[in-house]
C-alpha cells in the first residue's frame with residue numbers, strides 16, 4: 001500500500017534532516033580535530049597595530065602620551081601616575097589584590113594589564129567603556145583613583161611650557177584639552193604590545209622553542225581542558241564576558257547589561273599573554289598562582305544560574321595541570337626594557 | 350555513518366547547501382550563522398516583515414541583541430545548536446551584537 005503523499009514528503013524531510021544533523025555533528029568534529037597546522041594558524045600574531053580613523057598614529061602623539069602616562073602630576077595630589085597601577089615592570093599591572101588609589105583608598109578590583117589593547121573591544125572588567133579614548137577619563141577624574149579635575153589637569157599642564165609645545169606638535173593648532181590628553185594616552189597605550197614569546201617561535205615552526213610539557217599543555221588547552229572556548233586568538237581572549245564561578249558577589253557585566261542572565265557575575269576574559277608575570281589573578285585577585293587557577297577550572301568553581309555554559313568540571317591529572325601551567329609560561333615574551341621618559345619641569349613664576 | 354571522506358564532503362555539502370538555501374524559499378526569512386564566534390554576515394538587507402533566523406552553528410553559547418527603530422530585542426542564551434528568530438517589522442538600520450562576545454557585530458537594513 002502506498003503511503004499518502006504528505007507522509008512520504010515528511011519521511012523524506014526526516015531523512016534529509018537526519019543526514020543534515022549528522023553532517024553538522026561531523027562539521028563540529030572536524031572543527032575540533034583540526035590538524036595542528038590549522039590550529040596553530042589561528043594563534044599567529046598580526047604584523048601591524050590597528051589605529052582608529054578618528055585617532056590615527058603619529059610619533060608626536062605617542063611620545064606625548066608616553067610622558068603623560070608616567071607623569072604623576074596628572075593626578076590631583078601629583079603622586080599617582082597611570083604607571084603606578086600599570087607598571088611595565090609587572091606586565092603593565094600591579095602586584096595587589098585590588099589597586100590602591102588616591103588617598104590610599106582601595107579600589108573594588110584588581111588592575112588589568114595594558115598589553116595588546118589596540119585589538120580589544122570593550123574596556124574594564126565589566127566592559128563599561130567602548131574605547132581607550134573614553135576609558136582614560138575614568139581614572140583621571142575619579143576621586144578614588146587619580147582624583148584630578150578637568151580644569152585642574154589642564155591648568156597644571158599649561159603651567160609646563162615644554163608640554164604646551166609637545167601638544168602643539170601632536171595636535172597642530174589645538175590647545176591643551178581633555179580630549180587631546182585622551183587621544184595622546186590612547187595612542188601610546190596602543191603601542192604597548194608584547195613581544196614574541198617562545199610560543200610564537202613555535203607557531204613559526206621552531207620545534208625546539210617549546211618543551212614537551214608545554215606542547216602537551218597546548219593540546220589540553222585546545223582540547224579536553226576547553227580553555228580555548230574563551231581564551232582564543234593570538235591574544236588568548238575572546239574579549240567576551242563570562243561568569244567562571246568565582247565565589248564573590250560582584251555583579252560585573254550584569255550591572256551594565258542586566259537583561260542577559262549569563263552576564264551576571266561575568267567579567268572580561270583577560271589575555272593570557274605574559275600571564276606568569278602578573279599574579280595575583282582574577283578581577284578580585286583571589287587566586288595566587290597559575291596552578292591554583294587550573295585547579296579552579298577543574299573543580300573549584302561555584303555553580304549558579306549565571307555560570308558560563310562553557311564551564312564544565314574537568315578530569316585533569318597532576319601531569320595535565322603541570323602541562324597547562326608550562327604552556328601558559330611559554331606565553332611570556334622577552335620584552336625590551338621600557339625606558340621611563342624624562343619629564344619637563346614646571347616654570348616658577 | 351562512516352562514509353569515505355570525499356563522499357561525505359560531497360553529500361554533506363549538498364544537504365547543508367540545500368538546507369541553507371531553503372529559507373529563501375519560505376518568503377521573508379534569512380539565516381545567519383555564528384560559527385567561530387563571528388556572524389556569518391557583516392550586513393544583511395531585508396524587507397519590513399521579514400525575519401532573521403540566527404543559527405548557533407558554533408561550539409560555544411551565544412546571544413543576540415538587536416537594537417534599532419522600535420527598541421531593542423534580546424534573544425537570551427543560545428546554546429550550541431540552538432537557533433532563534435527575530436522579526437523585523439519596522440524599517441530602518443539595526444545594530445546586532447552578541448552580549449557575551451561584543452566583538453560579534455553585524456548590521457541589518459530593513460526597507
Ligand SMILES: [Cu+2]
Pocket residue numbers: 386410411412447448449450453
Ligand atoms: Cu557570542
